[in-house]
Amino acid sequence: MTRQRNATLEALLFEYDFSHSGLADKVNDVVGELTGARGRCTDRQVRRWASGEFRWPCTTYLLALERIFGRPPEAIGFVPRGKHSAVRRSAPTAPQERGGDxxxxxxxxxxxxxxxxxxxxxxxxxxxxxxxxxxxxxxxxxxxxxxxxxxxxxxxxxxxxxxxxxxxxxxxxxxxxxxxxxxxxxxxxxxxxxxxxxxxxxxxxxxxxxxxxxxxxxxxxxxxxxxxxxxxxxxxxxxxxxxxxxxxxxxxxxxxxxxxxxxxxxxxxxxxxxxxxxxxxxxxxxxxxxxxxxxxxxxxxxxxxxxxxxxxxxxxxxxxxxxxxxxxxxxxxxxHYRPAQAATVQALALLPPAMRRSRAYYGVQLAELHLAQGEHEQAAHTVAALQHASLDSRRIAGRLAAVQRTLTLQEPRP
Known part of the structure; x- marks a missing residue:
């Protein structure tokens, strides 16, 4: 197959005033931002992209190039090798954690x-x-x-x-x-x-x-x-x-x-x-x-x-x-715990299902109000009914954990 130069990438290099080594450095910086480990792209790899020798870079570099140029890979001149070379819409695995930080x-x-x-x-x-x-x-x-x-x-x-x-x-x-x-x-x-x-x-x-x-x-x-x-x-x-x-x-x-x-x-x-x-x-x-x-x-x-x-x-x-x-x-x-409880129940009845964060927030609030009034069984029932598994809120999770700890302490011992 005749090799075809990536004229689009070459035009972008000119438009953004990147040398081959300059783009490689930028790619490495962005990979570092995405994954926590700086990339290892070289000017030789950029030359191969521009020459058409490499028509579809690896996923890590594709994600970085998308961010740099603000466009999908095909709009940078890259050509997929087949259905398995489509860009994965996720970043590579993060590096191993450092202890103590x-x-x-x-x-x-x-x-x-x-x-x-x-x-x-x-x-x-x-x-x-x-x-x-x-x-x-x-x-x-x-x-x-x-x-x-x-x-x-x-x-x-x-x-x-x-x-x-x-x-x-x-x-x-x-x-x-x-x-x-x-x-x-x-x-x-x-x-x-x-x-x-x-x-x-x-x-x-x-x-x-x-x-x-x-x-x-x-x-x-x-x-x-x-x-x-x-x-x-x-x-x-x-x-x-x-x-x-x-x-x-x-x-x-x-x-x-x-x-x-x-x-x-x-x-x-x-x-x-x-x-x-x-x-x-x-x-x-x-x-x-x-x-x-x-x-x-x-x-x-x-x-x-x-x-x-x-x-x-x-x-x-x-x-x-x-x-x-x-x-x-x-x-x-x-x-005023009784009015607070009534208003929270009303909030949960009126909030649409799509507002999962608010529903979880007020669900935890209702459990807290039950505990404040000594209603431990009702609090346990409220916590059991919470749909919070898909949430990503440390604040709500912390309040829920506090309620669960209180309920655990209140459980009768055999």
Whole structure:
């Protein structure tokens, strides 16, 4: 068979200003990011790809090349050798763990999973060179919507590294692309949303300090986007972060500041969410009357939501069921266990099956409320009914483990 040069790859080398050795170094760097072990690609291998001698590189290098050029292998000029040479949509096995370094293990054990998620959600399609148009931002928004849906279904898990990697891609687009003012604002808004999603993933993964940094970055990008809704989202997340760190008065102040923005108050979903979180903050500061007023305000704000049009992807979780769950948290903080239990039961009845993370969260909350009232048999029944096997949330798993330990201690001994 006559060898045919890979003219597409050669054109990409010229477009991206890569020498053969330069591309090899970049491939090795990306392989390191994906697997935890730097690649061993050489300039000789790149020359063989360009000459057509190697028409289909190994999977590890294909994944790296896809990320570098932002396109599938066929669009880089590679030709599959047959059905068995199709790209595996997963990364190679992670390297052996190092003892004594939990952060290192956690980062690279999950790296292949993160790569699989990123590829499955199509996050590498965003251009980092050339002209960005509004249609590109529409595709970016759809990708972020898929990320949000993944979080609501299974929790944070590998999404922390996926979101932060996608942020870096969008920041590369900010620096490397040509665009107009409207596109620029939307791009900053998309980055703000990704930082917010990454913050929640960090929160789910038990990384509170990183979550705070990500939410702060989300606010900065929201301000650059001049997007009142994105700013409100960032403030809301920072308020939640303050509450989780025990700074309850600060959480109340942050949430009230977000509600002072007129446009935010006029959005029924955002206003309802902020009022519900304000109720929890006030409950944590023993402001019973204030918590009751905020819960009522949340209900009233949510009333016209059906006429407000479709929700942005990050707010699709906010339903009547979620509001009941948030109200339950406020009642629980006040020590009102019966109303908290009733509201949690209502939340579980209203939440759709697809919201598996929320259902697991409030399922654990219901078991905690049973324990707080001495109802150990009911707590055991609630735990047994939980469908949490497919979730990837260290936070929820930790709370569930605490409930299970309490139940074990309460079991009668023979």
């Amino acid at each position: 939990d952060m290192y293990r956690r980062t690279f054990v999950t790296a292949p999973v993160a790569v699989t998620v990123a590829l499955a959600l199509g996050l590498d399609d965003t251009p980092v060179r050339g002209r960005l148009a509004m249609s590109d931002l529409d595709r970016i928004d759809r990708s972020i919507g898929r990320l949000d849906a993944h979080f609501f279904a299974v929790g944070g898990g590998p999404l922390l590294s996926v979101c932060t990697a996608y942020v870096e891609r969008l920041r590369d687009a900010l620096d490397g692309c040509v665009y107009g003012e409207r596109v620029e604002r939307r791009l900053h808004g998309a980055i703000s949303g990704l930082y917010a999603s990454a913050g929640w993933a960090a929160h789910d993964s038990g990384e509170p300090r990183q979550a705070g940094l990500l939410h702060t970055a989300s606010l900065q990008s929201a301000l650059l986007a001049a997007d009142a809704s994105a700013v409100a989202r960032a403030w809301s997340n920072l308020g939640l972060q303050a509450r989780l760190e025990g700074r309850h008065r600060e959480a109340v102040q942050i949430t009230r500041a977000a509600l002072d923005v007129r446009r935010v108050r006029q959005d029924p979903r955002i206003a309802a969410l902020l009022h519900a979180r304000l109720a929890i903050g006030r409950a944590r500061t023993a402001d019973r009357a204030g918590a009751a007023r905020s819960l009522l305000a949340a209900e009233q704000a949510y009333d016209p939501v059906d006429a407000a049009g479709p929700a942005p992807s990050w707010l699709t979780f906010l339903s009547a069921g979620e509001l009941s769950g948030l109200a339950a948290i406020a009642h629980q903080a006040l020590g």
